[in-house]
Amino acid sequence: MPDAPLASGPAGPAHLRPLLDTVLTALTEGAAARQGPLPAGGPTTVTEHVRRTVGHPLPEHGTGDEEALTTLVQLLAHGAADPADPLCAAHLHCPSLAVATAADLAASALNPSMDSWDQAPAASALETLVTDALAALVHPSATALVTTGGTEANQLALLLARETRAPAILQLVTGANAHHSLQRAAWLLGLPEPITVPTPTDVLDPTALNDTLTQLPKATVLVAATAGTTDAGHIDPLPELADVCDHHGARLHIDAAYGGTLLFSDRRRRLLDGLDRAHTVALDLHKLGWQPVAAGLLTVRDRGETRALAHQADYLNADDDIHAGLPDLLDRSLRTTRRPDIFKIATTLRALGRTGIGALVDQVCDLASGFAHTIDSHPRFELYARPTLSTVLFRPHHIEDAALGRLRRTLLTDGHAVLGRAHADGRLWLKVTLLNPHTRPADLAGLLKLVEGHTSR
Numbered sequence: 001m002p003d004a005p006l007a008s009g010p011a012g013p014a015h016l017r018p019l020l021d022t023v024l025t026a027l028t029e030g031a032a033a034r035q036g037p038l039p040a041g042g043p044t045t046v047t048e049h050v051r052r053t054v055g056h057p058l059p060e061h062g063t064g065d066e067e068a069l070t071t072l073v074q075l076l077a078h079g080a081a082d083p084a085d086p087l088c089a090a091h092l093h094c095p096s097l098a099v100a101t102a103a104d105l106a107a108s109a110l111n112p113s114m115d116s117w118d119q120a121p122a123a124s125a126l127e128t129l130v131t132d133a134l135a136a137l138v139h140p141s142a143t144a145l146v147t148t149g150g151t152e153a154n155q156l157a158l159l160l161a162r163e164t165r166a167p168a169i170l171q172l173v174t175g176a177n178a179h180h181s182l183q184r185a186a187w188l189l190g191l192p193e194p195i196t197v198p199t200p201t202d203v204l205d206p207t208a209l210n211d212t213l214t215q216l217p218k219a220t221v222l223v224a225a226t227a228g229t230t231d232a233g234h235i236d237p238l239p240e241l242a243d244v245c246d247h248h249g250a251r252l253h254i255d256a257a258y259g260g261t262l263l264f265s266d267r268r269r270r271l272l273d274g275l276d277r278a279h280t281v282a283l284d285l286h287k288l289g290w291q292p293v294a295a296g297l298l299t300v301r302d303r304g305e306t307r308a309l310a311h312q313a314d315y316l317n318a319d320d321d322i323h324a325g326l327p328d329l330l331d332r333s334l335r336t337t338r339r340p341d342i343f344k345i346a347t348t349l350r351a352l353g354r355t356g357i358g359a360l361v362d363q364v365c366d367l368a369s370g371f372a373h374t375i376d377s378h379p380r381f382e383l384y385a386r387p388t389l390s391t392v393l394f395r396p397h398h399i400e401d402a403a404l405g406r407l408r409r410t411l412l413t414d415g416h417a418v419l420g421r422a423h424a425d426g427r428l429w430l431k432v433t434l435l436n437p438h439t440r441p442a443d444l445a446g447l448l449k450l451v452e453g454h455t456s457r
């Protein structure tokens with residue numbers, strides 16, 4: 001038998017310690033070799049480097065733990081788009097907090113699985129406690145299901161809506177600003193093609209929604225609004241949309257995958273007024289929550305609705321076990337084997353507290369607001385809109401969309417900056433999504449210089 005030390009058990013920590021040292025050294029060396037927010041050279045160079053370094057990915061005989069970790073961790077770090085670099089700011093791709101990552105190591109070491117109590121005694125109790133506390137930020141009586149992110153949260157929201165409205169056929173209505181995962185969820189669940197309300201102002205207009213709902217049969221509609229759009233970080237007018245939904249007897253889901261953690265901030269919580277009126281809310285702590293992926297939640301206001309997910313499988317929740325008091329976990333997810341993603345979240349909440357997380361949220365939103373101001377007063381750049389969250393869309397004056405698209409790709413392939421892109425107002429814009437609380441205005445001034453340099457070429 002090969003030497004295969006385990007991560008848990010009495011000797012687990014002793015086995016892990018030297019390997020962790022190897023990992024940390026390789027992370028340092030890989031990042032140093034990269035010298036920037038992402039590797040230079042673009043996809044061909046990176047793929048070639050990966051193939052050359054790895055050779056055959058399933059060797060006949062292994063190289064041993066030390067060598068494998070050194071080689072592959074260096075490869076990963078060298079080839080990473082590192083969200084901790086101030087110029088890696090394209091997507092809702094956050095740097096993870098050291099405390100959350102360290103907690104996730106404990107979860108990996110012990111490997112609890114959240115599908116039955118006898119695989120996760122404390123982890124499952126912790127999940128109940130923490131999800132209820134997080135759900136209470138939205139609504140006092142709500143519970144929350146742990147998901148792999150906003151996508152799964154949106155799917156579950158549609159599923160719960162479908163089940164509560166059955167046998168009527170659920171009709172999803174969204175704004176054109178909604179996340180693409182809602183469309184796919186409707187497709188996955190066999191629902192009719194969603195109705196998309198145009199959003200020329202980037203947010204879902206209550207009057208336009210009202211006009212749409214007037215033409216639909218009552219009690220069959222799910223409206224999905226957005227609190228923090230993916231492109232521009234805008235928040236739909238939630239209280240007014242909730243009024244329209246109430247008037248038409250429509251169910252309301254709010255996709256707050258991006259904006260939901262404003263709930264932690266005393267200064268910004270009011271932007272989410274109306275969130276408590278939704279039946280379900282999607283939240284993502286691997287965005288403005290600084291968790292390693294995955295860390296999603298769906299809050300469910302009427303906790304009885306999660307019974308729609310209930311299922312019986314003798315090996316996980318036998319009747320006599322449940323009668324004898326073993327908790328039934330199967331109505332918490334559609335997944336079976338499931339990581340204890342709540343653990344890193346629980347540890348982060350305890351370490352930072354509500355105000356600590358709120359301060360990080362305020363930090364990146366303030367940074368975005370300052371950056372927008374800089375752009376607005378800059379002679380060579382145009383600002384799309386004042387940011388609500390931490391996304392800023394901008395473009396150099398007098399540039400064609402195609403040239404702007406090329407500029408973005410050049411910054412990527414040179415390894416100099418990771419910027420996003422978004423269409424708004426009929427034009428293409430560069431997008432920065434600021435999720436790094438350590439980024440400083442000077443870093444962003446450097447970014448503008450970099451873009452300026454490429455514009456005048």
Ligand SMILES: *Cc1c(COP(=O)(O)O)cnc(C)c1O
Nearest residue numbers: 149150151179228230255257258
């Ligand atoms: C990111 C995002 C999603 C998808 O979430 P994942 O965690 O990537 O699955 C859904 N909706 C909005 C508004 C988002 O920003």
